[in-house]
Amino acid sequence: MNEKIVIVPCSGIGKTYGTVSREAAYEVIEELRPESAQLVPLSMLVLGEENARAAVAASPAITIDGCKLACATKMVQESGGTIAQDFAVLDVFRRNRKLKPQGIAELNEGGQQLAHALAEEVAAVVDKLNGKVETGDEKLRSSAPCF
Numbered sequence: 043m044n045e046k047i048v049i050v051p052c053s054g055i056g057k058t059y060g061t062v063s064r065e066a067a068y069e070v071i072e073e074l075r076p077e078s079a080q081l082v083p084l085s086m087l088v089l090g091e092e093n094a095r096a097a098v099a100a101s102p103a104i105t106i107d108g109c110k111l112a113c114a115t116k117m118v119q120e121s122g123g124t125i126a127q128d129f130a131v132l133d134v135f136r137r138n139r140k141l142k143p144q145g146i147a148e149l150n151e152g153g154q155q156l157a158h159a160l161a162e163e164v165a166a167v168v169d170k171l172n173g174k175v176e177t178g179d180e181k182l183r184s185s186a187p188c189f
């Protein structure tokens with residue numbers, strides 16, 4: 043199998059949206075797609091750690107940022123990685139306004155559900171990158187005549 047898709051959540055220490063970002067990333071790599079996604083900590087990229095840089099050089103990355111400063115996205119770019127999709131927690135919240143996150147060390151119920159909704163979106167992108175989801179073109183080709 044190819045290298046695992048890289049997930050880079052922002053560190054967002056002390057910020058609710060940062061916690062949502064990290065919780066979503068953990069759910070993807072530990073529960074939803076452990077076989078096809080791996081987490082690369084932002085702090086390791088910031089430090090220029092060799093394995094972290096090699097991982098983002100080898101696979102497309104999905105970044106998750108807790109605010110518009112987009113630290114995860116910027117750091118992957120600065121590390122020479124390719125970003126397949128960048129998620130912003132605020133955008134996911136806008137799509138799920140009922141799920142109002144609160145808490146920092148520990149998220150409230152709304153925050154946990156928001157992290158789960160985000161994790162599902164990230165997992166769908168992982169599948170797409172791994173070719174597990176047919177694109178419109180593929181559907182068209184598979185229904186084309188055999189001549």
Ligand code: SF4
Binds near residue numbers: 053060113
């Ligand atoms: S993107 Fe925002 S919340 Fe995340 S680490 Fe950067 S400043 Fe903090």
